Amino acid sequence: MLSRTADSLFWLGRYSERAGNVARGLGATLRMALLAEPVDGVEREWRALMVAAGCEPGFRERHDTAAQEASVHWLTLDPANPSGIAACVEAARRNARTVRTALTVDMWEAINDTWIEFRRFDSGAICGDRLPGFLDWVKSRTLLFNGAAADTMLRDDAWRFTHLGTILERADNTARLLDSRHGAFAPDAAADAACYAHWQAVLRSVGALRAYQHVYHTRLDPARVAELLLLRPELPRSLVSCYAQVERTLEAISAANGGNPGECQRLAGELHARLRFGRVGGILDHGLHDFLTGVIEENITLGQEIARRYLNGQTA
Structure with a gap:
């Protein structure tokens, strides 16, 4: 292509x-x-x-x-x-x-x-x-x-690049949404009505309020909200789900074009592994803001590497 x-x-x-x-x-x-x-x-x-x-x-x-x-x-x-x-x-x-x-x-x-x-x-x-x-x-x-x-769409390179753009944008959005309200997920945050509204707003922003109730069967809890959006592969908009799809899609593109893995595949695999084997308690203890800032920056770098390897170089 x-x-x-x-x-x-x-x-x-x-x-x-x-x-x-x-x-x-x-x-x-x-x-x-x-x-x-x-x-x-x-x-x-x-x-x-x-x-x-x-x-x-x-x-x-x-x-x-x-x-x-x-x-x-x-x-x-x-x-x-x-x-x-x-x-x-x-x-x-x-x-x-x-x-x-x-x-x-x-x-x-x-x-x-x-x-x-x-x-x-x-x-x-x-x-x-x-x-x-x-x-x-x-x-x-x-x-x-x-x-x-x-x-x-046929599952060829046209599908793969369209899907890759969709999923990379979705991962970036989930990370930015959580980061914009990271204060409500701090270990010392008061579990008051204001924080409850913030947790609910984040879930509504990704259409996951009902999914939360289906998975946890309990009232909103900051650690569970963060876990759902970061680490639960069942949720299509969770970070771990998005980067699993990014990794698979890049592997398919590479296999269809010579089979030589590039830096973008390494970055996608690293992000996916960190989330796949991560624990929400450790993420929150070390700071959700720092974790998400790192993910957002690495997502930008991943987009740049994809552009360098496969696209016209557009990264904005």
Whole structure:
């Protein structure tokens, strides 16, 4: 496969996944903002989401305070935000158009129809009671694309690079979400209503609130929430699950292209092994923030190594 084709498929998967992740995070933050203390508490919630989405520096350049209206616009319709929903939809469609012949009809229609419908939205779509409906629409379109890819693509290199981008973006999002609220998981954190709301918000952001109840059959506990999102392979958005899939996918790509493992495979295997054999107690005792910061940095390095070995070198 040509590197430019692999590059477009990889970033198609990343941008499509990113749009859905931002929509999930927005939905959870809206609930948290309703519970927060006036002004300062609300601003902290919106800044936490922008940290998780990796777009706080750009927001700070344009706004002095993280008011809800400005934050929602920045994360949804503002084309100046490269991690916002508008930019992700545009970039996903641009990459899909570049590799149109590598996609199935269902995949192309899912992306193209999303792009067409999104262009009809105006600022009224994110105001007041209409915002939750808009966010549900974004999530449903991401699920439609992922389902089309899973159900209709041949398991060849086109599938592998699309899937690789999706899973790498998903791992990055889970790590950033947990890190943005790491204070609620500290061993000395008070198990009060505020911390309970933070644990619930993290689970809602990855669609895992019901999964938690199914696995643990008990009320929310910080160690169990962290374990579910870090170390439980049954959860598709857990870090260990994501990096297991990244490792397998890189092995399949390598086997189909000469069988020579690269640095990206070594990094993926190292990350997977650390999580597979990790224990949540040790992670929390040594500091969840330090652990997640390391994972996020290594995820960036992994993306760079994948780009160097297989893609056009795009790493942003």
